[in-house]
Amino acid sequence: MKSRFWIKSALAVALAIPGASSVGHAQVPAERTTLGRAIELVDAHLDKARHESNADLKRRQQIEGYLALLSLPSNHRQYEAADRLRAIDEALGDKPVSGDREVIEGGLNVVKSQAEERDDLQRIFLVDRQYSGLSSGEGVNQQYFWQLMRANDPDAMTWYFQSMQPGVVETAGIVNRGLGISLLCQHGYRSLARQVAIRLTEPELDHTIGPRLADLGATTEAEQRANRTMTQTTRRAPAGPEILIRLAVAASRRGDGAEVERLARKVIEAVEPRQFSPERRVSTDYGDCDWTVGRDFARRWQERSIYWQSAFKLTAEPSGTTPGRPYLVALAESVAGAGGGDRSVELIDQLIAIFDKSARENGIDLTNAAILAADTEGDAARRGNAPVLAWHWTRQSLILARVAAGGAIDEVPAKALGLDWAIGFLASYPHSGLARRIGDLSEAERQSVERMNPRLLGRLQLMALVLEGKTADAQALIESDPAAVEFDGSRIVPLIEAQENAGLRPRAIASLDAYLGVFPAKDLAALRLLLMQGQTDRAKSMLRAFVAGGAGAFGVSDIFVGVMLLRELGDDMDVPTLVGLRKGADALEASRRLVEIVDALAWDGKSTEIEAATRQLPREVAQLSAKDTACLRDTLQGLLSVSLARRGALEEGIRLVADRKLEQRQLCWAGRGYDSKPIFDVRFLVQEWVRRGHAAP
Numbered sequence: 001m002k003s004r005f006w007i008k009s010a011l012a013v014a015l016a017i018p019g020a021s022s023v024g025h026a027q028v029p030a031e032r033t034t035l036g037r038a039i040e041l042v043d044a045h046l047d048k049a050r051h052e053s054n055a056d057l058k059r060r061q062q063i064e065g066y067l068a069l070l071s072l073p074s075n076h077r078q079y080e081a082a083d084r085l086r087a088i089d090e091a092l093g094d095k096p097v098s099g100d101r102e103v104i105e106g107g108l109n110v111v112k113s114q115a116e117e118r119d120d121l122q123r124i125f126l127v128d129r130q131y132s133g134l135s136s137g138e139g140v141n142q143q144y145f146w147q148l149m150r151a152n153d154p155d156a157m158t159w160y161f162q163s164m165q166p167g168v169v170e171t172a173g174i175v176n177r178g179l180g181i182s183l184l185c186q187h188g189y190r191s192l193a194r195q196v197a198i199r200l201t202e203p204e205l206d207h208t209i210g211p212r213l214a215d216l217g218a219t220t221e222a223e224q225r226a227n228r229t230m231t232q233t234t235r236r237a238p239a240g241p242e243i244l245i246r247l248a249v250a251a252s253r254r255g256d257g258a259e260v261e262r263l264a265r266k267v268i269e270a271v272e273p274r275q276f277s278p279e280r281r282v283s284t285d286y287g288d289c290d291w292t293v294g295r296d297f298a299r300r301w302q303e304r305s306i307y308w309q310s311a312f313k314l315t316a317e318p319s320g321t322t323p324g325r326p327y328l329v330a331l332a333e334s335v336a337g338a339g340g341g342d343r344s345v346e347l348i349d350q351l352i353a354i355f356d357k358s359a360r361e362n363g364i365d366l367t368n369a370a371i372l373a374a375d376t377e378g379d380a381a382r383r384g385n386a387p388v389l390a391w392h393w394t395r396q397s398l399i400l401a402r403v404a405a406g407g408a409i410d411e412v413p414a415k416a417l418g419l420d421w422a423i424g425f426l427a428s429y430p431h432s433g434l435a436r437r438i439g440d441l442s443e444a445e446r447q448s449v450e451r452m453n454p455r456l457l458g459r460l461q462l463m464a465l466v467l468e469g470k471t472a473d474a475q476a477l478i479e480s481d482p483a484a485v486e487f488d489g490s491r492i493v494p495l496i497e498a499q500e501n502a503g504l505r506p507r508a509i510a511s512l513d514a515y516l517g518v519f520p521a522k523d524l525a526a527l528r529l530l531l532m533q534g535q536t537d538r539a540k541s542m543l544r545a546f547v548a549g550g551a552g553a554f555g556v557s558d559i560f561v562g563v564m565l566l567r568e569l570g571d572d573m574d575v576p577t578l579v580g581l582r583k584g585a586d587a588l589e590a591s592r593r594l595v596e597i598v599d600a601l602a603w604d605g606k607s608t609e610i611e612a613a614t615r616q617l618p619r620e621v622a623q624l625s626a627k628d629t630a631c632l633r634d635t636l637q638g639l640l641s642v643s644l645a646r647r648g649a650l651e652e653g654i655r656l657v658a659d660r661k662l663e664q665r666q667l668c669w670a671g672r673g674y675d676s677k678p679i680f681d682v683r684f685l686v687q688e689w690v691r692r693g694h695a696a697p
Contacts, residue, residue, distance in 0.1 A: 032648030035695050038686065039076050041654055042068045045682050048658075057662055063088060063100055064683040067107035070127070071687045073118055073695050082130045089131075099662075103678050110687045116143055149184060154195040157184075161196055178208045185216075185289035193289060194218055203228060207239035211283075214246040215290035219259075222247055230270055241267050242282040245327060248334040249284050253502055255431035257338035261347060264331045271327070273354050274361040278390040281324035284333070284428060286501070293501045297528045298561075304603045305560045306642055307595070307667055310679035326394045328355050332401035337429025340405040340437070348402045355398060364391045400425075404434045409441065414448040419459050426467070426495045430502040438464035458483035462518075466492050469510030471517035478518065489519035493526055500532060509533055522546050522558055527565075540571055547597075548581040550589065559593055563600035575601070575613040579620050590620035591632050591670040598636055602643040610640045621670075628670035635668045638680035645685040648694040653685045 033041075042065055049061035066081040066088075085104065092101050108131055115123035121140050128139035148157045161177055177200065184193035194216040200209050206225040213222035222243055230240030244267050251259040294300075302308045325333065332348045359366050369392035372385050396416040403413045404425055426434055438460050441449070449457045458481035465474035466489075478484050492515055499508035512529050516538075522545050530539040546562030563578060578597045579590060594617075598610050614636040621632065637656055644653035657665075657680045665678035678684075689695065 032694055033650035033689070035072065035074060035697065038072060038650055038689065038695065039069075039074060041651060042072070042682065042686065043077075045654075045658070059088060059100060060103070060662060060665075060678075060681075063103055063107070064681045067104070067111065067683040068686040070111045070123065071107075071114060071683070071690055073120065073690065075122075078123070078126065082126055086130050099678060103681075103683065106677070107683050107687070110691075112139070114687065114690055116146060119143065119147060145180070145183075149187060149189055149192065152189065152192055154192055154199070157192060158196050158199045161200055162202075177205060178212060181209070181212045182288040185287075190216060190289060190292075197221075206243075210239060210243035211246045212287070212289055214243060214250050215287050217250070219247060219250075238280070241271050241280075241327060244270070245282045245330050245334070246284075248331060249337075249428075250290060252334040252337040252429055253290070253431065255338055255502075257335075257341075257344065260334050260338045261343070264335055264347060264351070267327070267331060268350075268354060273358045276326070276328050276355060276358040277362060278326045278394040280327045282327060282330050283324040284330050285324075286428075291501055293497050293532070298524050301524075301561050301564065304564060305596075305599050306602060306639060306679060307560075307599055307676060310667060310676040326397070329394055329397040329401065332398050333404070333425065333429065336401045336405035336434075337425070337432045339431055340433045342406065344405040345402060345407045348398065348405055348407070352395070352398050352402070355395060359391055359395075364388065366391060366395060397421075404429075404432055404437065406433070406437060409445040409448055411448055411452070414445075414452040417449060417452070417456065417460075419456060419463075422460060422463065423491055423495065426463075427498045430495070430498040430504055430507075435464040435467040439468060439470075455483040455486075459487045462487050463492055463495075466514045466518055467495060467511050469507070469514045471514040474514055474518045489515065490523065490525070492519075493523065493529070496529060497525070500529065505533065509535075522549060524558070524561070531565075536569060540566065540569060543569075543571075544581065547578055550582065550585075557596065559596040560600050563597050564603055567600065567604045567606075575609060576618045579618040585620060587621050587623040588628075588671045590618065591624060591628065594618060594621060594632070595635055595639075595667070595669070598639045602639045602646065605643055605647040607640055607643040607647055607649070610636065610643055614640065624670055631668040631673065632670050634664060638664075638667065641680060641685060642688055645689040646692050648689070648692070650685060650689040650694065653689075654682055657681060657685065 045061065045068070046065035049058050049065060052058040052061060063085065066085040069077050069081040070085070089101065089104055092098050108127060112124065112127050115127070121143055124139040124143050145160065148160055161180060164177060164180075181193045181197055184190070184196070193212070197209050197213050197216060198218055198221050206229045210222050210225035210229070213219075213225065226240045226243035226247070228240075229243070244263050248260050248263040248267075251263065324330075328351050332351045335344045335347050335351075338344070356366065369388045373389055373392045399407075399413050400416055400421055403409055403417065407413070409417070422434065422438070426432060441457075446457060449460075458477065462474055462477050462481075462484040465477060492511075496508050496511045496515065499505075499511060508529070512526065512533070516526060522542060527539055527542050527546075530536075530542065543562040543566045546558035547566070549558050549562075566573065575594070575597060579594055582589075582593065585593065594613070598613060601609050614633060617629070617632070621629070624632065638660075641653040641656040644650070644656070660680060662678075663674045665681050666674040667676040667679065668674045
């Protein structure tokens with residue numbers, strides 16, 4: 001069996017809230033369970049499994065015990081545990097659905113991630129060999145990378161990168177230098193990534209490292225790599241213009257119009273017009289090294305939920321990459337994105353003229369391409385004319401860049417103008433004056449846009465007013481324009497995030513204030529921005545609205561996140577008050593709300609509060625049947641056991657789950673019964689106990 005392993009435990013990532021703790025306000029009892037006692041408890045659990053008569057329960061108890069042994073920072077019976085666990089896994093055969101196999105796979109993910117966190121090379125190597133078929137020690141090699149990263153040693157890390165085999169045959173994974181630089185940036189080591197990238201001077205690496213240097217602000221070194229690759233005759237030569245364009249994109253995102261213009265003219269001089277075809281593309285997406293506003297905040301919050309861990313896989317498939325922008329489009333948008341103005345419009349006009357010349361030299365009739373674009377219907381027809389249509393759409397993009405720079409809007413650009421383009425452009429270039437441009441359209445331009453798309457103008461102007469911080473005007477527009485009412489306001493939040501990423505904090509604060517004034521609904525992304533900007537009181541108000549909202553059908557909704565973050569921010573409303581924030585909820589919904597609230601308290605280690613809520617259930621759940629009440633108490637007791645383990649009282653927690661039946665290892669939902677992956681067991685409690693640092697001497 002091959003398991004997927006997290007590179008780093010998501011729960012170890014600190015919550016980016018000023019003054020907040022990454023693991024809540026957990027209170028450590030005076031006498032926490034020691035490592036020696038934890039080993040005895042797991043041994044006792046395995047001995048109990050030996051005498052269990054029910055074969056299914058016996059196998060599950062053994063799986064839990066062996067995973068618990070492998071999770072402990074001890075050599076006690078580790079090889080026996082690995083061998084026995086492997087034997088159980090092989091005996092399960094190829095069953096497509098197996099709760100036991102799910103427990104093994106999920107448990108091993110955590111074993112590996114926790115071993116990585118404590119630099120336990122022996123445990124990493126053992127798991128790799130036994131379960132992933134990695135006899136070469138790949139996991140140990142990766143762990144060495146993490147050690148060097150945490151040491152923040154540029155000399156050692158540079159040696160590590162230089163020891164990799166270079167070239168186009170690099171395989172995916174840590175041996176790929178580009179990925180290695182991205183990993184450093186993902187984990188907050190941008191300075192280290194920059195120093196290492198600068199020192200990787202081998203010519204064959206220019207095409208990989210050059211764009212990263214641009215993203216990391218090493219502009220001189222990146223341009224040197226571009227100059228060097230443009231003198232080559234190999235197939236890597238196109239990397240030169242691509243690095244220069246990436247530098248132009250980075251300069252535009254800094255608002256440095258003069259630098260963008262210099263780089264644009266350098267690309268024009270270096271590339272023959274004929275080569276500016278739509279097929280020649282460069283990525284203008286934000287990378288790991290030029291996007292500093294974390295992307296996975298919602299997932300990190302949700303991962304703290306016990307239910308979320310028991311219901312969903314916490315590993316994510318890598319996302320695909322976009323095809324990039326044609327060279328001239330990327331340049332034109334960079335010029336417009338730096339602020340715009342008459343000089344920018346003139347330069348974009350030159351780029352359009354170069355594109356038209358390129359089309360002629362490549363035998364493309366742009367007039368005919370426009371006719372085809374207007375007449376082509378159906379996917380098959382579009383595929384057949386794709387090469388010609390690409391030229392048409394590229395020219396349309398150049399015209400739109402001209403508009404963003406301040407160019408006039410007549411019938412042709414008005415026809416090309418669209419909401420998706422405007423949002424994408426503003427997200428990529430937060431220094432752009434496009435929002436202000438949209439808000440200041442002349443009457444003739446307004447009429448041109450309305451003729452082409454009557455419902456577009458109101459939506460564009462609403463977006464622009466919010467980004468300009470004009471709350472009253474935006475609210476008035478919604479009241480007067482039906483098209484504006486239909487606009488999905490959540491699409492504005494990424495544009496405000498881009499402002500934050502660009503260091504435009506005052507503008508981002510004004511935009512967010514207007515956004516919340518116009519779209520006051522609950523919004524996780526807006527909440528994160530409030531926390532980043534230090535607007536704690538407004539964040540608390542939104543969090544209370546989260547808690548007052550409806551519970552999910554049978555799973556995590558905003559309630560868990562709301563209570564968990566309120567506790568992080570020092571708001572200690574008691575359980576009855578939290579449950580009662582939503583008025584009119586029936587007993588079943590109230591029970592689901594209670595589970596989410598207690599789940600958040602378990603993250604915070606508040607076992608005393610959980611015990612009190614279990615003894616005296618809130619009045620909102622009084623109408624539950626005896627069966628549903630017992631079901632609810634069963635789940636609350638399971639959550640209590642996890643809370644105790646997180647506080648350090650592992651023995652007390654294990655005592656609460658030791659005699660549970662197989663189905664009782666799941667969450668029990670009033671009105672539905674047991675439904676989740678196994679979670680309330682020795683394996684999970686031990687891993688949570690270790691995760692909170694209680695296994696340390």
